[in-house]
Amino acid sequence: MSIATSEVTNRRDPGRTRQRLLMAGFEEVYRSGFQGCDLNAILGKAGVTKGALYHHFDSKDALGHAILEDVVAKITDDKWLTPLRESDTPLDTLITIIEGTFTDDEHAAGGCPLNNLAQEMSRVEEGFRARTAALFTTWIDTVADALTRAQAQGSLRPEVDARAQAQFVVAAYEGYMSIAKSLQSGAVLEAGVRQLVSHLNSLRPEPQNG
Amino acid sequence: MSIATSEVTNRRDPGRTRQRLLMAGFEEVYRSGFQGCDLNAILGKAGVTKGALYHHFDSKDALGHAILEDVVAKITDDKWLTPLRESDTPLDTLITIIEGTFTDDEHAAGGCPLNNLAQEMSRVEEGFRARTAALFTTWIDTVADALTRAQAQGSLRPEVDARAQAQFVVAAYEGYMSIAKSLQSGAVLEAGVRQLVSHLNSLRPEPQNG
DNA sequence: ATTGACATACCAACCGGTATGTATGTTTAT
């Protein structure tokens, strides 16, 4: 075996090339939407050519699908799903996640990458719709699990419908993201965070006296 | 003045032509998004030619702007703003409006026309962003006014922040619309309606005993 | 007769996709 088998910057590195295409594609799609973005702009940003793109992906649509499955899925995984699954105090963790939302105008104007693609593409191409739907479903399911676990440990009222509340949290969160994007207003996001946190705290059991 | 000045189907009817372009444009944009829709498809649906289109509008963007200002604005006006402004029982009217949401899968899969355009175009072209933002703002303002009036007449707790609650109602409503669109699920919309109505009812004052 | 309100025909550029060439690994037969 030679000294450096794979760590040195090989000119041939399919994994790296694919990753660069995904990242560049994500950024361009985030800027201009999927239908509005230009493949050549993606290629320029990724520093590869069209041959490389069409070696790794069958079509522009296929690249979009991969962006959803790899990049967007990882974002929600890192920010929401993994912390919730690993948490011993799910309700507190959920609140911490929501409070961790970036509320500057810049981020607000960008919107939620998942929702951006979902709203633009759901009616246009079924592959996008199915994948965004799957991501939303997993997201809601994971929040619902967290709320159910919170109930089991007594930090959430037993009579609340965990699944309905999970759906509500995700919907309201995305709704605030949507409004804030159009208004380019971090303040709207801040208000949304406060509203959601306040709502979640209202679902805690009454402190028992005596 | 001649017998029939304008009521008979004149071959030359600029108002009607413009309206047909707006309606056809709205439908195509609702189907495929703004960037994805085809001008020729709009022309075919409207039954006019490209000359007519570019006589009434300077560009595709200008048509999109007019769709927002005329068609989309009228939809929210008819469904939300006018009923709220004319109501003597604003909280009940607000609830009735929300409960009037069509919750079949078909409507759910379409999403909210305003939000569709807002999410797709806000970062792409400032004219769209400004117009969707104006519509969202008017919407929220009108709900806030209704809630304030509800407070004045004692049907809403005095300590609630009417503006924050208005923002919340619109955001949550749009959020449910977004999720329901991706999931193609009228059931999600139904759940959202119930959740929102329940929330609004929780803001009513406690019934006074004695 | 002049202006508004269209229709027809056409253009030019963009852009997704392809055809083809080539350099770089990987396997296989000897």
Added chain:
DNA sequence: ATAAACATACATACCGGTTGGTATGTCAAT
């Protein structure tokens, strides 16, 4: 061990259909 044979991973150049937009002609109303 080594070279042939093959597969993978790109690069380059180009195509052609789509599509927003325009130039020009025509008809109707005042």
